Amino acid sequence: MKTLVTAASRHGSTSEIADFLAKSLRESGMDADRRHPDDVLELTEYDTIVLGSAIYMGHWMKDAEEFTKRFSDALRLRQVWLFSSGPIGSGESTTGVPSDIATLMEKTGAVEHKSFAGKLDREGLGFGERVAVRVVHAPEGDFRDWASVRSWAESILGTARTTRHFESEETS
Ligand SMILES: Cc1cc2nc3c(=O)[nH]c(=O)nc-3n(C[C@H](O)[C@H](O)[C@H](O)COP(=O)(O)O)c2cc1C
Known part of the structure; x- marks a missing residue:
């Protein structure tokens, strides 16, 4: 069975976190696919799903929300x-x-929700976004913490391995 890593991103930084998660899982021996939420037609081949989104004005992006529905x-x-x-x-x-x-x-029955620091590059923002970040004095920069992303991938791996081990014991 496989793991799916899928995420919604507007300016690309969340996609890069998802890429890094998938790469970390693969390097540890997990069979992990990396897809955009809209490109996923069914989940039959996956037993583990890692779903993420950038947050805008307090909400997940539509692509990720729709995936959960x-x-x-x-x-x-x-x-x-x-x-x-x-x-x-x-x-x-x-x-x-x-x-x-x-x-x-509740809707996904998720094991856990993890929050990762993001990235803000004013150059790439639209007019409305620039106004919004100016109003809240949001600082510009890349705050992503790759060690924390890798360590979360390791904890997913640990849990998935334990569960699969017990499942295979139960069915053998
Ligand atoms: C207009 C705007 C609104 C944002 N609103 C939130 C928010 O409500 N909560 C939050 O944690 N981050 C917020 N952010 C930060 C983004 O989630 C962060 O920049 C993220 O890394 C962007 O991901 P992306 O490059 O994948 O689109 C906002 C950023 C912008 C530009």
């Missing part, structure tokens, strides 16, 4: 890990936790 039944039968990318600097405006996290956890 489209696959709500299938997700609850699998091991699911959620992550958000958002916090930039230490300001209160970017908490890194979507406001409806309780619903997302």
Whole structure:
């Protein structure tokens, strides 16, 4: 069985976190696919799902939200890990936790939600986004912590291995 790593991203930094997660899982021996949420047609071949999104104005992006709706039944039968990318600097405006996290956890039956620091590059922002970040004085920079992403991949791996071990013992 395989692991799917999928994430919604507007400016690319969350995609890079998902790429890094998939790479870390593969380097540790896990069979991991990396896809955009819209490109996933079914979950049959996966027993573990890692689903993430950038946070904008307190919410996950539509592609990731829709993924949880489209696959709500299938997700609850699998091991699911959620992550958000958002916090930039230490300001209160970017908490890194979507406001409806309780619903997302409930809908997906996720084991855990992890929040990763994000990246803000004013050059790449649209007009409305620039205004929004100016209003909340959000700092510019790349705050992503790759050691923390790798360590989360290791904890996913540890849990998946333990569960698969017990499952194979039960069925043997
Ligand atoms: C207009 C705007 C609104 C944002 N709102 C939030 C927010 O509500 N909470 C949060 O944690 N981060 C927020 N962020 C930070 C982004 O989530 C962060 O920059 C993230 O790394 C962007 O990911 P992406 O490059 O994949 O789109 C916001 C950023 C912008 C530009």
